[in-house]
Amino acid sequence: MTDTAIPTTQPQRKAVALISGGLDSLLAAKVVMEQGVHVEGINFYTGFCVEGHTHAIRKKDKDKQKRNNALWVAEQLGIKLHIIDISEEYKDIVINPKHGYGANLNPCLDCKIFMVNQAQAWAWAEENGFDFIITGEVIGQRPKSQRKETMPIIARESGADDRLLRPLCAKNLIPTLPEREGWVNRDELYDWSGRSRKPQFELAKKFGFEDYAQPAGGCCFLTDPNYSKKLADLWQARGERRYELDDIMLLKVGRHIRPKDNFKLIVSREEGENNFLRGYKKEFTSIHTISHGGPLTLLDGTFDKDDIKLAAQIVARYSGGRTADKVTVEVENYQGTSYVMDVAPMPVHEVKEEWHV
Numbered sequence: 054m055t056d057t058a059i060p061t062t063q064p065q066r067k068a069v070a071l072i073s074g075g076l077d078s079l080l081a082a083k084v085v086m087e088q089g090v091h092v093e094g095i096n097f098y099t100g101f102c103v104e105g106h107t108h109a110i111r112k113k114d115k116d117k118q119k120r121n122n123a124l125w126v127a128e129q130l131g132i133k134l135h136i137i138d139i140s141e142e143y144k145d146i147v148i149n150p151k152h153g154y155g156a157n158l159n160p161c162l163d164c165k166i167f168m169v170n171q172a173q174a175w176a177w178a179e180e181n182g183f184d185f186i187i188t189g190e191v192i193g194q195r196p197k198s199q200r201k202e203t204m205p206i207i208a209r210e211s212g213a214d215d216r217l218l219r220p221l222c223a224k225n226l227i228p229t230l231p232e233r234e235g236w237v238n239r240d241e242l243y244d245w246s247g248r249s250r251k252p253q254f255e256l257a258k259k260f261g262f263e264d265y266a267q268p269a270g271g272c273c274f275l276t277d278p279n280y281s282k283k284l285a286d287l288w289q290a291r292g293e294r295r296y297e298l299d300d301i302m303l304l305k306v307g308r309h310i311r312p313k314d315n316f317k318l319i320v321s322r323e324e325g326e327n328n329f330l331r332g333y334k335k336e337f338t339s340i341h342t343i344s345h346g347g348p349l350t351l352l353d354g355t356f357d358k359d360d361i362k363l364a365a366q367i368v369a370r371y372s373g374g375r376t377a378d379k380v381t382v383e384v385e386n387y388q389g390t391s392y393v394m395d396v397a398p399m400p401v402h403e404v405k406e407e408w409h410v
């Protein structure tokens with residue numbers, strides 16, 4: 054008997070899975086891999102990604118793992134991951150979402166369309182030619198972007214059309230090209246809908262995944278009400294909706310206090326943030342306390358001498374000298390010139406609640 058391989062009539066199909074780092078995209082990719090499809094992952098860096106920033110900066114979060122969840126997912130799956138920085142192009146999505154925002158400043162629907170489109174454009178550019186795209190979407194999981202009515206919008210506007218497969222809820226949707234062509238077996242896909250995470254946890258268990266990222270953290274800061282509030286405040290203060298990567302990084306750090314329309318303070322809350330903010334001293338005027346231990350503070354906006362004094366009094370309130378008669382602070386501008394002044398700490402009750410962004 055000769056030992057020749059049986060020729061297969063169907064070439065192995067290739068799919069690109071959008072990997073956010075959460076459980077859904079992990080499972081979606083795995084379900085398709087189980088059917089013999091070659092899967093590679095793609096992960097987009099928007100600047101708003103939650104993981105690896107706050108946890109890395111803040112000391113109180115030191116116990117949390119600082120792994121990159123998307124890379125970790127790829128490792129679990131044993132697939133190649135392409136990480137692509139889309140932070141520049143992504144600005145237009147955040148600033149002008151055609152389909153509007155979700156509960157906060159999260160432009161989820163536009164974001165999904167953009168990402169699927171990017172994945173396809175990218176895959177198209179690759180000579181390997183991927184056959185279809187996989188996402189971990191589940192109908193009804195998110196109020197805006199994952200409704201049954203919006204699923205076709207994402208497929209259509211992204212240009213992916215019926216080459217977009219959502220293995221976790223495919224059976225609730227019209228069969229896509231990979232299903233119709235028999236590249237994947239529709240019977241082995243799922244029909245999940247709704248907000249329950251139970252089926253996800255069960256399937257994860259079945260596949261032997263135990264240590265996945267908890268979805269509660271969300272995949273990006275734009276779904277966080279506090280973060281969105283700070284971004285909205287930034288836009289309002291600037292009189293236009295515009296941001297740089299540094300702006301959105303700084304919104305993740307410190308207390309943001311806006312005592313007047315023209316400027317705000319970014320007051321570090323602990324050592325890790327102090328160190329992080331120090332890296333911005335060449336771009337912002339900063340204040341630190343000399344006579345007492347205290348936080349490093351950056352001033353963002355335009356301000357005159359009186360504003361700086363007001364800021365220094367607020368800074369003193371957050372220092373070890375909050376009950377002292379006076380606190381000595383050093384004010385340093387971004388060019389490195391500095392001066393020292395004494396101020397009376399602002400009484401705690403005078404730091405108005407509405408100043409906190």
Ligand code: SF4
Nearest residue numbers: 159160161164272273
């Ligand atoms: S949560 Fe953020 S990354 Fe996820 S779809 Fe919405 S806007 Fe995009």
